[in-house]
Amino acid sequence: MKSIKLGIIGLGTIGSATVKNLLKSKELIKESYGLDVVISSICDKRKDLAKKFKDIVFTAEPFDIVRSSEIDVVVELIGGINPAFEVIKESLKSGKDVVTANKALLAEKGSVLFDLAARRNSGRLRFEASVCGGVPVIRSIASHLSLAGIRSIVGILNGTTNYILSNMADFGGGFEENLKDAQIIGYAEKDPSLDIKGIDSLHKLSILSYLCFGRSLPLSKVFVEGIENISDLDIKYARELGYVIKLLAVARLLPNNKIEARVHPAFIPNNHSLAQVKGSFNAVFINTERAGEFLFSGLGAGGDATSTAVIADIVSLAKEYPHTYIASRNKNADLVNPARFSFRYYLRLSAVDKPGVLAKISRILADYKVSIASVTQKQRDSARFVPIIMLTHKARETSLLKAKAKIDSLSVINPPTQVIRIEEI
Amino acid sequence: MKSIKLGIIGLGTIGSATVKNLLKSKELIKESYGLDVVISSICDKRKDLAKKFKDIVFTAEPFDIVRSSEIDVVVELIGGINPAFEVIKESLKSGKDVVTANKALLAEKGSVLFDLAARRNSGRLRFEASVCGGVPVIRSIASHLSLAGIRSIVGILNGTTNYILSNMADFGGGFEENLKDAQIIGYAEKDPSLDIKGIDSLHKLSILSYLCFGRSLPLSKVFVEGIENISDLDIKYARELGYVIKLLAVARLLPNNKIEARVHPAFIPNNHSLAQVKGSFNAVFINTERAGEFLFSGLGAGGDATSTAVIADIVSLAKEYPHTYIASRNKNADLVNPARFSFRYYLRLSAVDKPGVLAKISRILADYKVSIASVTQKQRDSARFVPIIMLTHKARETSLLKAKAKIDSLSVINPPTQVIRIEEI
Numbered sequence: 001m002k003s004i005k006l007g008i009i010g011l012g013t014i015g016s017a018t019v020k021n022l023l024k025s026k027e028l029i030k031e032s033y034g035l036d037v038v039i040s041s042i043c044d045k046r047k048d049l050a051k052k053f054k055d056i057v058f059t060a061e062p063f064d065i066v067r068s069s070e071i072d073v074v075v076e077l078i079g080g081i082n083p084a085f086e087v088i089k090e091s092l093k094s095g096k097d098v099v100t101a102n103k104a105l106l107a108e109k110g111s112v113l114f115d116l117a118a119r120r121n122s123g124r125l126r127f128e129a130s131v132c133g134g135v136p137v138i139r140s141i142a143s144h145l146s147l148a149g150i151r152s153i154v155g156i157l158n159g160t161t162n163y164i165l166s167n168m169a170d171f172g173g174g175f176e177e178n179l180k181d182a183q184i185i186g187y188a189e190k191d192p193s194l195d196i197k198g199i200d201s202l203h204k205l206s207i208l209s210y211l212c213f214g215r216s217l218p219l220s221k222v223f224v225e226g227i228e229n230i231s232d233l234d235i236k237y238a239r240e241l242g243y244v245i246k247l248l249a250v251a252r253l254l255p256n257n258k259i260e261a262r263v264h265p266a267f268i269p270n271n272h273s274l275a276q277v278k279g280s281f282n283a284v285f286i287n288t289e290r291a292g293e294f295l296f297s298g299l300g301a302g303g304d305a306t307s308t309a310v311i312a313d314i315v316s317l318a319k320e321y322p323h324t325y326i327a328s329r330n331k332n333a334d335l336v337n338p339a340r341f342s343f344r345y346y347l348r349l350s351a352v353d354k355p356g357v358l359a360k361i362s363r364i365l366a367d368y369k370v371s372i373a374s375v376t377q378k379q380r381d382s383a384r385f386v387p388i389i390m391l392t393h394k395a396r397e398t399s400l401l402k403a404k405a406k407i408d409s410l411s412v413i414n415p416p417t418q419v420i421r422i423e424e425i
Numbered sequence: 426m427k428s429i430k431l432g433i434i435g436l437g438t439i440g441s442a443t444v445k446n447l448l449k450s451k452e453l454i455k456e457s458y459g460l461d462v463v464i465s466s467i468c469d470k471r472k473d474l475a476k477k478f479k480d481i482v483f484t485a486e487p488f489d490i491v492r493s494s495e496i497d498v499v500v501e502l503i504g505g506i507n508p509a510f511e512v513i514k515e516s517l518k519s520g521k522d523v524v525t526a527n528k529a530l531l532a533e534k535g536s537v538l539f540d541l542a543a544r545r546n547s548g549r550l551r552f553e554a555s556v557c558g559g560v561p562v563i564r565s566i567a568s569h570l571s572l573a574g575i576r577s578i579v580g581i582l583n584g585t586t587n588y589i590l591s592n593m594a595d596f597g598g599g600f601e602e603n604l605k606d607a608q609i610i611g612y613a614e615k616d617p618s619l620d621i622k623g624i625d626s627l628h629k630l631s632i633l634s635y636l637c638f639g640r641s642l643p644l645s646k647v648f649v650e651g652i653e654n655i656s657d658l659d660i661k662y663a664r665e666l667g668y669v670i671k672l673l674a675v676a677r678l679l680p681n682n683k684i685e686a687r688v689h690p691a692f693i694p695n696n697h698s699l700a701q702v703k704g705s706f707n708a709v710f711i712n713t714e715r716a717g718e719f720l721f722s723g724l725g726a727g728g729d730a731t732s733t734a735v736i737a738d739i740v741s742l743a744k745e746y747p748h749t750y751i752a753s754r755n756k757n758a759d760l761v762n763p764a765r766f767s768f769r770y771y772l773r774l775s776a777v778d779k780p781g782v783l784a785k786i787s788r789i790l791a792d793y794k795v796s797i798a799s800v801t802q803k804q805r806d807s808a809r810f811v812p813i814i815m816l817t818h819k820a821r822e823t824s825l826l827k828a829k830a831k832i833d834s835l836s837v838i839n840p841p842t843q844v845i846r847i848e849e850i
Contacts (some may be wrong), residue, residue: 134716
């Protein structure tokens with residue numbers, strides 16, 4: 001079995017989650033991808049963390065890992081520009097592959113690193129975790145959507161600001177109050193300005209612009225406005241007008257080959273799919289020439305989610321794709337018997353409009369342990385029959401269907417009752 | 426430059442779009458991926474199509490392509506079980522890579538083909554286009570999300586039924602009427618039963634189940650219900666209750682290792698992101714153990730969209746990933762000057778509540794060619810100032826900002842006016 005040796009630098013939120021989840025999924029990765037991922041070395045400034053790791057070399061000096069001849073892949077998770085820039089540069093030069101989540105570095109110094117990684121004999125560079133946490137947008141753009149001719153991207157790229165704005169909309173309160181809440185539960189930093197002022201979104205937009213259009217953004221020239229001036233009044237009036245407010249990062253390739261790039265709060269219509277992206281979720285909406293529109297969304301932050309992207313990058317470096325997908329695990333599924341389904345249900349009954357009918361129906365449902373959550377009896381149309389709309393609490397499908405059969409056999413019911421399951425997603 | 430030689434079998438909707446877009450993006454693929462994709466042979470029953478292609482071998486016999494020693498990748502786009510099954514089997518056995526969009530075949534005979542493709546010396550098999558048209562769900566699951574531990578998938582996997590259901594909801598009319606409309610514009614087949622009865626969704630669900638859980642579905646045992654009994658009344662009541670009706674394909678891995686699999690119409694809450702998936706769009710909602718929830722959506726059908734997935738598969742076979750992303754094209758972006766932005770705007774003014782104020786404001790906006798779409802003057806609170814909410818038509822940002830500055834300089838305005846852009850996505 002092919003084996004790959006990692007040096008992981010930085011045990012912050014993403015670093016520790018990466019180590020934990022690599023150890024946890026070691027067997028899964030062997031089974032699915034035929035690959036043995038070995039953590040050879042770990043580096044962190046806090047030397048006392050060494051005792052947590054057996055059989056793994058521990059160092060406080062990043063360049064020990066960069067210079068080790070043991071290591072195939074350097075996983076840079078310290079963030080910031082220094083020493084991350086030198087670490088990645090030296091690693092690539094020495095032919096080591098690099099995985100990083102460092103969006104600030106890629107936005108500031110990406111073109112140097114990308115050019116370096118493109119050289120013969122250089123290591124390769126992967127950075128899926130730098131945008132949208134665990135959502136595979138970079139992989140999807142680079143290996144797929146760019147073939148459809150990308151015209152524009154509209155992103156909700158920062159979880160902190162989206163959390164604040166959605167909480168203002170859903171639970172009320174002003175900006176300051178919701179920012180404080182976000183700080184208390186750890187969704188916002190003590191100094192939240194990188195997020196709040198749109199700089200983090202700008203960094204990610206620059207990376208996406210590079211992937212979509214082959215152009216990095218001159219950061220200081222991009223139009224950037226934060227969310228610090230959005231008041232609860234704006235949120236309220238937006239709602240009344242059928243909109244929500246989101247911090248958007250937009251890049252669009254114009255016919256004259258210029259790029260329209262901007263980060264600012266914006267109204268978007270309530271019924272647009274981006275309007276449903278709430279809390280610390282991120283999303284990217286991509287418009288293409290030949291394949292229409294795409295939406296990708298998912299958790300934009302958090303160690304576990306982001307470490308998935310780091311691990312996917314590591315696997316991709318060793319295997320690119322699995323030779324075939326997970327064939328070794330394939331066998332016929334052992335299905336749950338539909339008789340064991342349970343749901344909440346919508347029932348539409350058509351009943352003769354006379355006293356005692358609803359009582360009869362309710363009695364039958366109760367006999368089969370189907371509990372009613374709401375009932376609305378609609379106005380009678382022309383016919384003798386009136387529609388009755390019921391939502392049930394969760395019930396066994398078998399019970400519900402037996403009750404339905406019994407109800408439909410009543411002479412006061414015609415035609416048979418409509419049953420639709422309510423999906424709890 | 427690396428070169429790859431294709432034999433394309435079948436010139437239906439997807440086949441012709443694939444040929445067209447491969448020729449169109451030939452230079453883009455060279456530039457971005459360092460790969461020269463050459464169409465060596467094309468096969469179609471209609472021999473008269475031969476004259477459309479110069480420098481490409483044309484044949485009416487699929488096995489000419491399977492047996493050609495010239496060809497690296499066989500692109501099977503004829504659909505159906507026969508002769509597609511034999512074509513793919515023989516191609517893989519002879520070591521040729523295969524790209525297919527054939528969901529019915531993969532659902533029926535996938536396990537044979539996947540096992541074959543997993544053998545040493547066999548060709549590799551790619552099938553991104555078989556589920557959700559142009560949306561890279563298969564790639565994302567296989568190379569990324571499966572590492573997060575997939576718990577469940579909920580898909581809107583069939584464009585025809587989603588088109589009918591969303592039109593019933595948005596424009597009214599019953600099932601039969603909307604089905605006929607869909608047939609007229611070519612979104613539904615003459616015999617629409619595979620789509621309407623949920624079979625096409627089942628096929629795609631089986632492929633996703635294989636990827637997510639390593640289990641194919643025993644097709645005949647899965648619970649499947651179509652949309653043919655959904656009435657306009659159900660759609661109406663769903664809306665009144667805060668729901669929409671979608672044809673869902675659901676697969677969930679239970680703790681006992683069984684799989685709950687089902688295809689049926691279901692209510693989903695209006696504010697769920699899947700509820701916004703309309704028309705012929707497809708979407709997959711994936712819940713994972715370690716990385717939360719993901720949504721992918723995009724065009725689920727149409728030649729151009731689906732051909733993007735076919736072409737991405739072809740590129741992946743030759744290059745897997747680009748060595749580094751599109752570095753060769755990278756340079757600093759030439760940005761649109763924010764001064765040239767134009768938007769529709771939301772304005773929240775705070776004005777003294779006295780006669781003539783609104784006239785003054787409107788005058789200034791008109792002077793700067795900012796046209797008002799709607800105005801609402803809100804009830805005065807305790808203060809002397811009342812909020813006025815305006816939506817504008819599209820206006821130049823520079824004009825709008827000048828008008829705002831002028832308005833804010835009025836003594837009757839305090840504090841300065843809030844401006845938020847309305848995003849047209």
